[in-house]
Amino acid sequence: MPVIAVINRKGGSGKSTVATHVAASLARAGQSVMLGDVDRQQSSRAWLRRRSRIDAAQAPPIQGWIVDKSSVARPPAGVGHLVLDTPGGLTGFELARLVMWCDAILIPVCDSRFDRDSAAACHEELAALPRVANGRCKVGVLGMRVDRRTRGHAALESWAAEQGMDFLGSLRDTQLYVHCADRGLTVFDLPAAKAAADTEEWKPVLAWLEKAAAAAPKPPAPDAAPRAVAPPAARTHRVALSTPSTLEAHVSELSLSGVAKPGFWGALRRLLGR
Numbered sequence: 001m002p003v004i005a006v007i008n009r010k011g012g013s014g015k016s017t018v019a020t021h022v023a024a025s026l027a028r029a030g031q032s033v034m035l036g037d038v039d040r041q042q043s044s045r046a047w048l049r050r051r052s053r054i055d056a057a058q059a060p061p062i063q064g065w066i067v068d069k070s071s072v073a074r075p076p077a078g079v080g081h082l083v084l085d086t087p088g089g090l091t092g093f094e095l096a097r098l099v100m101w102c103d104a105i106l107i108p109v110c111d112s113r114f115d116r117d118s119a120a121a122c123h124e125e126l127a128a129l130p131r132v133a134n135g136r137c138k139v140g141v142l143g144m145r146v147d148r149r150t151r152g153h154a155a156l157e158s159w160a161a162e163q164g165m166d167f168l169g170s171l172r173d174t175q176l177y178v179h180c181a182d183r184g185l186t187v188f189d190l191p192a193a194k195a196a197a198d199t200e201e202w203k204p205v206l207a208w209l210e211k212a213a214a215a216a217p218k219p220p221a222p223d224a225a226p227r228a229v230a231p232p233a234a235r236t237h238r239v240a241l242s243t244p245s246t247l248e249a250h251v252s253e254l255s256l257s258g259v260a261k262p263g264f265w266g267a268l269r270r271l272l273g274r
Protein backbone atom coordinates (compact mmCIF):
# COMPACT_ATOMS: atom_id res chain seq x y z
CA MET A 1 0.00 0.00 0.00
CA PRO A 2 1.60 3.31 -0.99
CA VAL A 3 1.79 5.75 1.92
CA ILE A 4 1.80 9.45 1.12
CA ALA A 5 2.45 12.03 3.85
CA VAL A 6 2.06 15.79 3.69
CA ILE A 7 4.70 17.43 5.84
CA ASN A 8 5.83 20.95 6.63
CA ARG A 9 6.94 22.39 9.96
CA LYS A 10 4.88 25.52 9.38
CA GLY A 11 1.24 25.65 10.36
CA GLY A 12 -1.07 27.15 7.75
CA SER A 13 1.13 26.10 4.83
CA GLY A 14 -1.64 23.98 3.30
CA LYS A 15 -0.95 20.47 4.61
CA SER A 16 -4.56 19.57 5.39
CA THR A 17 -5.69 21.07 2.09
CA VAL A 18 -3.17 19.00 0.16
CA ALA A 19 -3.83 15.80 2.16
CA THR A 20 -7.61 16.00 1.69
CA HIS A 21 -7.19 16.75 -2.02
CA VAL A 22 -4.80 13.87 -2.62
CA ALA A 23 -7.14 11.49 -0.78
CA ALA A 24 -10.17 12.74 -2.71
CA SER A 25 -8.44 12.48 -6.07
CA LEU A 26 -7.54 8.85 -5.35
CA ALA A 27 -11.08 8.11 -4.18
CA ARG A 28 -12.48 9.67 -7.35
CA ALA A 29 -10.14 7.44 -9.36
CA GLY A 30 -11.84 4.45 -7.75
CA GLN A 31 -9.05 3.62 -5.29
CA SER A 32 -9.73 2.56 -1.74
CA VAL A 33 -8.11 5.29 0.29
CA MET A 34 -7.63 6.05 3.94
CA LEU A 35 -6.88 9.51 5.29
CA GLY A 36 -4.89 9.42 8.51
CA ASP A 37 -4.84 12.52 10.70
CA VAL A 38 -1.70 12.73 12.78
CA ASP A 39 -2.49 16.35 13.65
CA ARG A 40 -3.93 17.19 17.05
CA GLN A 41 -6.15 19.78 15.43
CA GLN A 42 -7.80 16.91 13.54
CA SER A 43 -8.68 19.16 10.61
CA SER A 44 -8.76 16.26 8.17
CA ARG A 45 -10.87 14.17 10.51
CA ALA A 46 -13.42 16.96 10.88
CA TRP A 47 -13.37 17.39 7.09
CA LEU A 48 -14.05 13.64 6.71
CA ARG A 49 -17.05 13.95 9.03
CA ARG A 50 -18.47 16.74 6.88
CA ARG A 51 -17.77 14.71 3.76
CA SER A 52 -19.56 11.65 5.15
CA ARG A 53 -22.81 13.62 5.11
CA ILE A 54 -22.55 14.26 1.36
CA ASP A 55 -23.97 11.95 -1.26
CA ALA A 56 -21.26 9.45 -2.34
CA ALA A 57 -21.97 10.22 -5.99
CA GLN A 58 -20.77 13.79 -5.45
CA ALA A 59 -18.02 13.04 -2.95
CA PRO A 60 -16.67 9.46 -3.06
CA PRO A 61 -16.14 8.24 0.49
CA ILE A 62 -12.75 8.10 2.19
CA GLN A 63 -12.00 6.06 5.30
CA GLY A 64 -10.52 7.81 8.30
CA TRP A 65 -7.63 6.62 10.45
CA ILE A 66 -6.93 8.34 13.75
CA VAL A 67 -3.30 8.16 14.62
CA ASP A 68 -1.23 9.84 17.31
CA LYS A 69 2.12 11.27 16.20
CA SER A 70 3.80 9.66 19.19
CA SER A 71 2.48 6.21 18.33
CA VAL A 72 2.45 5.90 14.56
CA ALA A 73 2.42 2.14 14.24
CA ARG A 74 2.04 -0.13 11.26
CA PRO A 75 -0.47 1.35 8.80
CA PRO A 76 -3.67 -0.69 8.58
CA ALA A 77 -3.75 -3.46 6.00
CA GLY A 78 -6.25 -3.90 3.19
CA VAL A 79 -6.28 -0.30 1.96
CA GLY A 80 -5.19 0.78 -1.50
CA HIS A 81 -3.56 4.05 -0.44
CA LEU A 82 -2.89 5.77 2.84
CA VAL A 83 -2.63 9.56 2.95
CA LEU A 84 -1.29 11.16 6.14
CA ASP A 85 -2.01 14.71 7.23
CA THR A 86 0.56 15.83 9.78
CA PRO A 87 0.91 18.64 12.32
CA GLY A 88 3.20 21.66 12.03
CA GLY A 89 6.45 21.36 13.94
CA LEU A 90 6.88 17.65 13.30
CA THR A 91 10.61 16.95 13.76
CA GLY A 92 13.09 14.57 15.35
CA PHE A 93 12.07 11.10 16.41
CA GLU A 94 8.37 11.60 15.64
CA LEU A 95 9.18 12.63 12.10
CA ALA A 96 11.63 9.73 11.66
CA ARG A 97 9.06 7.24 12.93
CA LEU A 98 6.42 8.47 10.51
CA VAL A 99 8.77 8.53 7.52
CA MET A 100 9.57 4.84 8.12
CA TRP A 101 6.26 4.06 6.42
CA CYS A 102 6.23 6.67 3.67
CA ASP A 103 6.71 6.18 -0.03
CA ALA A 104 6.11 9.81 -0.97
CA ILE A 105 6.18 13.09 0.91
CA LEU A 106 4.61 16.31 -0.30
CA ILE A 107 5.83 19.61 1.13
CA PRO A 108 3.45 22.51 0.44
CA VAL A 109 5.34 25.82 0.52
CA CYS A 110 3.99 29.37 0.35
CA ASP A 111 6.06 31.97 -1.46
CA SER A 112 7.87 33.87 1.26
CA ARG A 113 11.42 33.81 2.53
CA PHE A 114 10.25 32.55 5.94
CA ASP A 115 8.29 29.72 4.38
CA ARG A 116 11.13 28.72 2.08
CA ASP A 117 13.67 28.73 4.92
CA SER A 118 11.40 26.61 7.08
CA ALA A 119 10.73 24.17 4.22
CA ALA A 120 14.46 23.96 3.44
CA ALA A 121 15.17 23.00 7.07
CA CYS A 122 12.38 20.43 6.93
CA HIS A 123 13.78 18.98 3.70
CA GLU A 124 17.27 18.84 5.15
CA GLU A 125 15.99 16.78 8.07
CA LEU A 126 14.02 14.51 5.75
CA ALA A 127 16.98 14.02 3.43
CA ALA A 128 19.04 12.69 6.36
CA LEU A 129 16.53 9.92 7.03
CA PRO A 130 17.59 6.63 5.43
CA ARG A 131 14.31 5.96 3.68
CA VAL A 132 14.57 9.31 1.88
CA ALA A 133 18.35 9.13 1.46
CA ASN A 134 18.16 5.73 -0.25
CA GLY A 135 15.37 6.87 -2.59
CA ARG A 136 12.61 4.59 -1.29
CA CYS A 137 10.65 7.63 -0.20
CA LYS A 138 10.40 10.47 -2.72
CA VAL A 139 10.03 14.11 -1.69
CA GLY A 140 8.23 16.70 -3.81
CA VAL A 141 7.46 20.35 -3.15
CA LEU A 142 4.48 22.34 -4.40
CA GLY A 143 3.80 26.05 -4.24
CA MET A 144 0.72 27.01 -2.23
CA ARG A 145 -1.32 30.08 -3.05
CA VAL A 146 1.07 30.93 -5.85
CA ASP A 147 0.01 32.04 -9.32
CA ARG A 148 1.86 30.02 -11.96
CA ARG A 149 2.26 33.14 -14.12
CA THR A 150 4.13 35.11 -11.48
CA ARG A 151 7.76 35.52 -10.53
CA GLY A 152 6.92 33.84 -7.23
CA HIS A 153 6.29 30.57 -9.05
CA ALA A 154 9.56 30.81 -11.01
CA ALA A 155 11.44 31.73 -7.82
CA LEU A 156 9.97 28.75 -6.00
CA GLU A 157 10.88 26.47 -8.89
CA SER A 158 14.52 27.54 -8.93
CA TRP A 159 14.68 27.43 -5.14
CA ALA A 160 13.39 23.82 -5.19
CA ALA A 161 16.01 22.91 -7.81
CA GLU A 162 18.75 24.43 -5.61
CA GLN A 163 17.51 22.35 -2.70
CA GLY A 164 17.48 19.21 -4.84
CA MET A 165 13.72 18.76 -4.49
CA ASP A 166 11.26 17.75 -7.18
CA PHE A 167 9.07 20.78 -7.94
CA LEU A 168 5.51 19.75 -8.77
CA GLY A 169 3.97 23.10 -9.63
CA SER A 170 1.84 25.62 -7.79
CA LEU A 171 -1.76 25.91 -6.64
CA ARG A 172 -3.23 29.36 -7.02
CA ASP A 173 -4.81 31.36 -4.22
CA THR A 174 -8.55 30.92 -4.48
CA GLN A 175 -11.48 30.92 -2.07
CA LEU A 176 -12.61 27.66 -3.68
CA TYR A 177 -10.19 25.84 -1.33
CA VAL A 178 -11.64 27.62 1.70
CA HIS A 179 -15.24 26.87 0.68
CA CYS A 180 -14.39 23.25 -0.12
CA ALA A 181 -12.76 22.78 3.30
CA ASP A 182 -15.94 24.09 4.96
CA ARG A 183 -18.10 21.56 3.13
CA GLY A 184 -16.02 18.38 3.19
CA LEU A 185 -15.26 18.77 -0.50
CA THR A 186 -12.29 19.31 -2.78
CA VAL A 187 -11.95 21.04 -6.11
CA PHE A 188 -12.22 17.56 -7.68
CA ASP A 189 -15.78 17.26 -6.38
CA LEU A 190 -16.95 20.57 -7.90
CA PRO A 191 -18.55 20.91 -11.33
CA ALA A 192 -15.79 20.79 -13.96
CA ALA A 193 -16.61 24.24 -15.31
CA LYS A 194 -16.12 25.79 -11.89
CA ALA A 195 -12.84 24.13 -10.95
CA ALA A 196 -11.15 23.32 -14.28
CA ALA A 197 -8.30 25.79 -13.70
CA ASP A 198 -7.60 24.27 -10.29
CA THR A 199 -7.91 20.59 -11.20
CA GLU A 200 -5.49 21.33 -14.06
CA GLU A 201 -2.90 22.57 -11.55
CA TRP A 202 -3.13 19.27 -9.70
CA LYS A 203 -2.23 17.15 -12.73
CA PRO A 204 1.58 17.26 -12.33
CA VAL A 205 1.24 16.61 -8.60
CA LEU A 206 -0.95 13.55 -9.16
CA ALA A 207 1.26 12.25 -11.98
CA TRP A 208 4.32 12.52 -9.71
CA LEU A 209 2.47 10.69 -6.91
CA GLU A 210 1.38 7.94 -9.29
CA LYS A 211 4.98 7.38 -10.29
CA ALA A 212 6.16 7.36 -6.68
CA ALA A 213 3.37 4.94 -5.72
CA ALA A 214 4.24 2.63 -8.61
CA ALA A 215 7.83 2.50 -7.36
CA ALA A 216 6.69 1.65 -3.81
CA PRO A 217 7.67 -1.89 -2.73
CA LYS A 218 4.78 -4.32 -3.08
CA PRO A 219 3.89 -6.52 -0.11
CA PRO A 220 4.98 -10.13 -0.69
CA ALA A 221 2.34 -12.64 -1.76
CA PRO A 222 1.11 -14.59 1.30
CA ASP A 223 2.67 -17.86 0.14
CA ALA A 224 5.88 -16.35 -1.22
CA ALA A 225 9.09 -17.87 0.03
CA PRO A 226 11.09 -15.50 2.24
CA ARG A 227 13.56 -13.52 0.19
CA ALA A 228 17.21 -13.49 1.07
CA VAL A 229 18.49 -10.34 2.70
CA ALA A 230 21.74 -9.19 1.17
CA PRO A 231 24.56 -8.63 3.65
CA PRO A 232 25.59 -5.00 4.01
CA ALA A 233 28.46 -3.92 1.80
CA ALA A 234 31.67 -3.17 3.66
CA ARG A 235 31.38 0.63 3.85
CA THR A 236 27.91 1.51 2.66
CA HIS A 237 26.14 0.05 5.71
CA ARG A 238 22.90 -0.41 3.89
CA VAL A 239 20.60 -3.42 4.06
CA ALA A 240 18.36 -4.49 1.19
CA LEU A 241 15.23 -5.15 3.21
CA SER A 242 12.69 -6.46 0.73
CA THR A 243 9.61 -5.32 2.64
CA PRO A 244 9.94 -3.06 5.66
CA SER A 245 7.25 -4.78 7.62
CA THR A 246 8.41 -4.35 11.19
CA LEU A 247 9.68 -1.54 13.30
CA GLU A 248 12.72 -3.62 14.13
CA ALA A 249 13.60 -3.89 10.47
CA HIS A 250 13.52 -0.12 10.14
CA VAL A 251 15.50 0.35 13.30
CA SER A 252 18.18 -2.01 11.98
CA GLU A 253 18.19 -0.13 8.73
CA LEU A 254 18.65 3.18 10.50
CA SER A 255 21.37 1.76 12.75
CA LEU A 256 23.25 0.20 9.87
CA SER A 257 23.06 3.37 7.82
CA GLY A 258 25.04 5.01 10.61
CA VAL A 259 22.44 7.72 11.19
CA ALA A 260 22.47 7.33 14.97
CA LYS A 261 24.80 6.04 17.65
CA PRO A 262 24.16 2.51 18.98
CA GLY A 263 23.24 3.88 22.44
CA PHE A 264 20.41 5.86 20.89
CA TRP A 265 18.83 2.76 19.38
CA GLY A 266 19.04 0.88 22.67
CA ALA A 267 17.19 3.76 24.30
CA LEU A 268 14.66 3.77 21.47
CA ARG A 269 13.96 0.05 21.86
CA ARG A 270 13.55 0.45 25.63
CA LEU A 271 11.20 3.38 25.02
CA LEU A 272 9.11 1.25 22.70
CA GLY A 273 9.17 -1.63 25.15
CA ARG A 274 10.85 -3.95 22.65
Ligand SMILES: Nc1ncnc2c1ncn2[C@@H]1O[C@H](COP(=O)(O)OP(=O)(O)O)[C@@H](O)[C@H]1O
Nearest residue numbers: 011012013014015016017145172173174177178
Ligand atom coordinates in the same frame (compact mmCIF):
# COMPACT_ATOMS: atom_id res chain seq x y z
N1 LIG B 1 -4.60 27.50 -2.56
C1 LIG B 1 -5.28 28.07 -1.57
N2 LIG B 1 -5.98 29.22 -1.77
C2 LIG B 1 -6.64 29.82 -0.76
N3 LIG B 1 -6.70 29.34 0.48
C3 LIG B 1 -6.04 28.20 0.75
C4 LIG B 1 -5.29 27.51 -0.25
N4 LIG B 1 -4.75 26.42 0.33
C5 LIG B 1 -5.13 26.42 1.60
N5 LIG B 1 -5.89 27.48 1.86
C6 LIG B 1 -6.50 27.83 3.15
O1 LIG B 1 -5.44 28.17 4.04
C7 LIG B 1 -5.76 27.77 5.36
C8 LIG B 1 -4.62 26.90 5.92
O2 LIG B 1 -4.55 25.72 5.16
P1 LIG B 1 -4.39 24.30 5.86
O3 LIG B 1 -4.49 23.28 4.77
O4 LIG B 1 -5.34 24.17 6.99
O5 LIG B 1 -2.89 24.40 6.41
P2 LIG B 1 -2.13 23.47 7.47
O6 LIG B 1 -2.81 22.15 7.50
O7 LIG B 1 -0.72 23.40 6.96
O8 LIG B 1 -2.19 24.19 8.79
C9 LIG B 1 -7.10 27.05 5.28
O9 LIG B 1 -8.11 27.95 5.64
C10 LIG B 1 -7.21 26.67 3.82
O10 LIG B 1 -8.56 26.59 3.39
Ligand SMILES: [Mg+2]
Nearest residue numbers: 015016039043
Ligand atom coordinates in the same frame (compact mmCIF):
# COMPACT_ATOMS: atom_id res chain seq x y z
MG1 LIG C 1 -3.62 21.06 9.11
